[in-house]
Amino acid sequence: xxxxxxxxxxxxxxxxxxxxxxxxxxxxxxxxxxxxxxxxxxxxxxxxxxxxxxxxxxxxxxxxxxxxxxxxxxxxxxxxxxxxxxxxxxxxxxxxxxxxxxxxxxxxxxxxxxxxxxxxxxxxxxxxxxxxxxxxxxxxxxxxxxxxxxxxxxxxxxxxxxxxxxxxxxxxxxxxxxxxxxxxxxxxxxxxxxxxxxxxxxxxxxxxxxxxxxxxxxxxxxxxxxxxxxxxxxxxxxxxxxxxxxxxxxxxxxxxxxxxxxxxxxxxxxxxxxxxxxxxxxxxxxxxxxxxxxxxxxxxxxxxxxxxxxxxxxxxxxxxxxxxxxxxxxxxxxxxxxxxxxxxxxxxxxxxxxxxxxxxxxxxxxxxxxxxxxxxxxxxxxxxxxxxxxxxxxxxxxxxxxxxxxxxxxxxxxxxxxxxxxxxxx
Amino acid sequence: xxxxxxxxxxxxxxxxxxxxxxxxxxxxxxxxxxxxxxxxxxxxxxxxxxxxxxxxxxxxxxxxxxxxxxxxxxxxxxxxxxxxxxxxxxxxxxxxxxxxxxxxxxxxxxxxxxxxxxxxxxxxxxxxxxxxxxxxxxxxxxxxxxxxxxxxxxxxxxxx
Ligand code: SF4
Numbered sequence: 001x002x003x004x005x006x007x008x009x010x011x012x013x014x015x016x017x018x019x020x021x022x023x024x025x026x027x028x029x030x031x032x033x034x035x036x037x038x039x040x041x042x043x044x045x046x047x048x049x050x051x052x053x054x055x056x057x058x059x060x061x062x063x064x065x066x067x068x069x070x071x072x073x074x075x076x077x078x079x080x081x082x083x084x085x086x087x088x089x090x091x092x093x094x095x096x097x098x099x100x101x102x103x104x105x106x107x108x109x110x111x112x113x114x115x116x117x118x119x120x121x122x123x124x125x126x127x128x129x130x131x132x133x134x135x136x137x138x139x140x141x142x143x144x145x146x147x148x149x150x151x152x153x154x155x156x157x158x159x160x161x162x163x164x165x166x167x168x169x170x171x172x173x174x175x176x177x178x179x180x181x182x183x184x185x186x187x188x189x190x191x192x193x194x195x196x197x198x199x200x201x202x203x204x205x206x207x208x209x210x211x212x213x214x215x216x217x218x219x220x221x222x223x224x225x226x227x228x229x230x231x232x233x234x235x236x237x238x239x240x241x242x243x244x245x246x247x248x249x250x251x252x253x254x255x256x257x258x259x260x261x262x263x264x265x266x267x268x269x270x271x272x273x274x275x276x277x278x279x280x281x282x283x284x285x286x287x288x289x290x291x292x293x294x295x296x297x298x299x300x301x302x303x304x305x306x307x308x309x310x311x312x313x314x315x316x317x318x319x320x321x322x323x324x325x326x327x328x329x330x331x332x333x334x335x336x337x338x339x340x341x342x343x344x345x346x347x348x349x350x351x352x353x354x355x356x357x358x359x360x361x362x363x364x365x366x367x368x369x370x371x372x373x374x375x376x377x378x379x380x381x382x383x384x385x386x387x388x389x390x391x392x393x394x395x396x397x398x399x400x401x402x403x404x405x406x407x408x409x410x411x412x413x414x415x416x417x418x419x420x421x422x423x424x425x426x
Numbered sequence: 427x428x429x430x431x432x433x434x435x436x437x438x439x440x441x442x443x444x445x446x447x448x449x450x451x452x453x454x455x456x457x458x459x460x461x462x463x464x465x466x467x468x469x470x471x472x473x474x475x476x477x478x479x480x481x482x483x484x485x486x487x488x489x490x491x492x493x494x495x496x497x498x499x500x501x502x503x504x505x506x507x508x509x510x511x512x513x514x515x516x517x518x519x520x521x522x523x524x525x526x527x528x529x530x531x532x533x534x535x536x537x538x539x540x541x542x543x544x545x546x547x548x549x550x551x552x553x554x555x556x557x558x559x560x561x562x563x564x565x566x567x568x569x570x571x572x573x574x575x576x577x578x579x580x581x582x583x584x585x586x
Contacts, residue, residue: 046510047460048489054462054507075507076463079541094536101464145467148474164474171471182464182560422463425504 029070030060039067044410046075052149052414053421055394061407069402069410071394076425084384088350089115089189092381097183099386100423102142105134105174106364108187111384113268113360114373115189118353121325126314127191128269133204133307134177134186135269135362136300140211141170142365143293143300147218150290150415154231159221166214169207176200189351190326191319201308208305215297223291232287236401236413239284246396249389250367251293252417256284262363274303286409286416293418325351350379366390366418390423444582451495451521452574458494459487460514462501465528465560469500472563482570491517496573497550498566502530503543515550523577525569526552529559 026034026041033039045056054075060067080099084092096107109131116123123131148163171181177196178184186193222228238248243256253260261278263271279295281288320326327346328339345351353375361370367389376382394417401413461469473479473487488494491514503511515524526546529535532555534544546552553576556569 046507047491047514053466075504075510076502077504077506077541078463078502078537079539080537083537083539098464098536101467145470149470161475164471165476168471168476181562182467 026058026070029058030068033062033067034060038062042407046072052419055414055419055421055424057398057410059402059407059410064407066402066405066407066410069399071398073391073394073421074425076421078422078426080426081384081386084381086380088379089353089381090346090350092384093188094183094185096386097185098422099426100364100366100369100388100390100420101182102145102420103138103364103366103369103423104182104184105131105138105187106362106369107386108185109135109269110360110362110364110369110371110386111373112187112189113362114358114371115325115353117358117360118356118373118375119189119325119351121190121322122320123191123269124315124317124320126195126311126316126318129307129311129314130192130196130318131187131269132271132274133304133311134174136303136307137170137173137204139300139365140297141167143297144170146293146365146415146418150412150418151222153411153415154228156222156228159218162214162218162221166211169210173200173203173207176203188319188326190322191317195316195318196311201311204304204308208301208308212298212301215294215301219294223294229287231409232290232412232416233285234283235286235409236405236416237283237285238397238401242400243284243397246400247392248367248397249392250363250365251289251296252367252389252393252397254278254292255281255289255416257282262361262368266361268360268362274306276303286412289416289418352377352379361387364389366420366423367393369423386426388423388426390419390421391425393417394419394424444580445578447582448578448580451580452577454483455496455523455570456486456488456494457484457496457498458491458514458518459489460491460497460500462499462503462507463530465500465531468560468563469498469527469566472566477563477567479567479570482567482574484570491515492519494518495521496523496525498525498527499531499546499550499552500527502528502535502537503546503549504541505543508543508549511546512549523553523573524550525554525556525566525573527556527566527569528561529557532557535559 034041040061042059042061044059046054056072058070058072080095084095093108093111096111097104099107144163144167148160151159174184175181177200178186238256240256240258243253257280259278259280264278276299279292281292323342328342332339333343355375355377357374359370359372361368369389370387372385373381374383397417402410471477479485497515526532531546534542554569554573556565558565
């Protein structure tokens, strides 16, 4: 393998080098037939309209049949986990948003849960309800983007426009609570950044009245559409055993009929008190994964409606009273010296966590999202690691599903697994 | 008989060749379908129903660099992606423009570390920087309009 320096437009080195590889280096990854030229090696990505970002797949093709599919990830590796080690715990939350950028609230949540677990920090009821509500809205948001792009890949343009229309309404709600459309950083250890504004409940209610009819609209467009069925049924099949063996989680696993949802299996934030079903598929093909995501939209609506009813009656405290971790309210600063000290400490050096290691999981729209947090007793994380569903699915499930399938179906398979490269590479 | 025949007296418009060419370039600029990270999602929103980029003749995102005039670098550029990005830029036909969308593409943003190129202008020349993490669709549209203004001042004499 040789290295070539990359020059900028003025002919100076940019410090970045290009790699130039040969087929021989791929020995062991591709079949021996590729080395003799009997099968063809084809590069897909990293700039490809249907790889959902910057995924690169190296495909070995026999005619139109995929013999093997080798994912090459890391084109979006941002060093988030490493960067978090140089931030205080509270500062590091902003980094988690930018990991899986379709599920920012979920990333905040899993990281805050890890801190809360290690610090044994309580979360008031109101904050728990709002967290569930917003996490489910984020799930809808993410599924809408998935639906739009998945359909776009398969050549159904109009669904994309409809899905993005509804998504804007969710983003307006996010902006209302946090001031940002996407990167909200709204969940903080011990509760929320602020209480939700007065307009919040009416806005969510209005959206909940509007949205179910729209899901039906998407279903009319797709569920019985013969073109859609032809392109998705029986494609990219993965058996329940294989799905488990390859570490699939979330809709990708449930599409094969395995009933595993972290919200039911290991409830967090009081999910055990909400009524909802876990939709399951049977065949483990692209269509089933699509279908259960559509059904999940209804379940999210159900959860949000229950959360709304509870939020109206919930007590006002929206973050914990533990002053070691949570800043005092502004009103206290004028009358209590202790509050000033806490405020000063928290905003200059942040809080320190007790020594230890924790591992927590939540159900993100893509599957099981987990955070491993190790603390050495200081005010910065000693090590943070995220177990992200997209990475596991990209490395295991996609090559498995693509093998022996047609090249044209690969686009549908990638779409149906719903990977986000920010989540994969972080 | 076209419109001119029906209306009769459309008259004559005089302009310079330069202005006519620049006007043509601003009105149908095809961006490359090229998303990197979070900012790409906002780029998608800009294209979609509510913000509707086709008002500017830009609804057609081309998946191939050979057919596009504008590269919107939407997201963080990693060291692994940088050579690819440069290659895509080199493949675009002239005249070509680059909008750096978001803090990461403009200056590295919050990621000052080993993995991220600290600003895409280290690799390709940038015409317009759009700040924000991620920029709102309105901000991107403003960036595009700023680019249009810039194109309108181009001189044929400066063509390479
Ligand atoms: S500027 Fe912000 S939103 Fe855009 S790619 Fe960087 S981190 Fe993501």
